[in-house]
Amino acid sequence: MQDSLQTALRIAASGLQAQSTRLRIVSQNIANAQSTGSMPGADPYSRQTVSFESEMDRTLGANVVNVKSIGVDSSPFKLEHDPGNPAADEGGMVKMPNVDVLTELADMREANRSYEANLQVAKQSADMLNTTISLMKDA
Amino acid sequence: MQLSSVYLFEVGSQKAQWLSARQTAIAANVANANTPGYHAVDIQPFSAVLDSSPIELATTNPAHLSLPQSETGALREVEVDPAEQTLSGNTVNIEQQMINLGDVNRDYTMGSNIRRAFHQLLLSALK
Numbered sequence: 292m293q294d295s296l297q298t299a300l301r302i303a304a305s306g307l308q309a310q311s312t313r314l315r316i317v318s319q320n321i322a323n324a325q326s327t328g329s330m331p332g333a334d335p336y337s338r339q340t341v342s343f344e345s346e347m348d349r350t351l352g353a354n355v356v357n358v359k360s361i362g363v364d365s366s367p368f369k370l371e372h373d374p375g376n377p378a379a380d381e382g383g384m385v386k387m388p389n390v391d392v393l394t395e396l397a398d399m400r401e402a403n404r405s406y407e408a409n410l411q412v413a414k415q416s417a418d419m420l421n422t423t424i425s426l427m428k429d430a
Numbered sequence: 431m432q433l434s435s436v437y438l439f440e441v442g443s444q445k446a447q448w449l450s451a452r453q454t455a456i457a458a459n460v461a462n463a464n465t466p467g468y469h470a471v472d473i474q475p476f477s478a479v480l481d482s483s484p485i486e487l488a489t490t491n492p493a494h495l496s497l498p499q500s501e502t503g504a505l506r507e508v509e510v511d512p513a514e515q516t517l518s519g520n521t522v523n524i525e526q527q528m529i530n531l532g533d534v535n536r537d538y539t540m541g542s543n544i545r546r547a548f549h550q551l552l553l554s555a556l557k
Binding site for chain 1: 446449450454456457458460462463465468527531534535538539542545546549
């Protein structure tokens with residue numbers, strides 16, 4: 292069996308990875324909040340979503356977290372009147388991405404918080420390993 | 431040499447093992463803090479581990495079967511107030527996990543300091 296503290300470190304690492312993927316998707320969504328299609332009436336950027344799953348890692352013997360899927364949000368696009376836009380249809384309406392910046396910011400804060408929590412666990416597991424090693428210092 | 435101080439090392443190492451197992455449980459909870467349907471886990475309290483320490487039978491013959499060792503790190507689900515469960519079915523309370531993390535760290539440091547002190551005691555008798 293592997294050392295529990297090393298296992299804890301690996302689990303925290305999986306959490307960090309999952310949260311940074313989430314942060315990447317959030318930044319992608321915010322960056323594309325105004326990305327319209329290039330042709331008249333074309334669909335704009337669709338918001339992307341991340342979902343996590345808990346997975347049993349057999350080599351570790353513990354539950355790590357993984358990105359289950361990166362999906363596409365199928366909620367309807369917002370319509371804006373902007374006849375000068377290259378993506379405007381005959382009526383002058385432009386389909387805007389279904390990205391809500393407020394939702395993305397809330398998601399970003401949560402990802403940030405979870406990332407910090409995972410980092411704390413990783414730091415502390417390393418500290419505990421060092422405490423054990425330092426027992427040998429003055430032997 | 432009294433046996434009691436040797437027993438202290440035994441308990442100390444058991445406690446360290448238990449704390450590492452608990453750290454693993456906390457790490458799993460924190461990593462899965464945003465996983466839909468995940469239920470927070472913890473391990474059984476240390477007093478229960480001490481009480482259930484099995485008395486081992488001597489295996490004097492290869493045909494003897496050894497008793498299964500009790501598992502220190504056996505996970506069990508934490509009971510959570512249904513009001514604290516998120517809409518996605520997740521029951522991890524990240525603040526509670528951070529408090530547990532602090533507890534584990536403090537106990538681990540204390541345990542290793544105690545062991546260091548007793549180790550120095552033994553060494554001073556030897557040198």
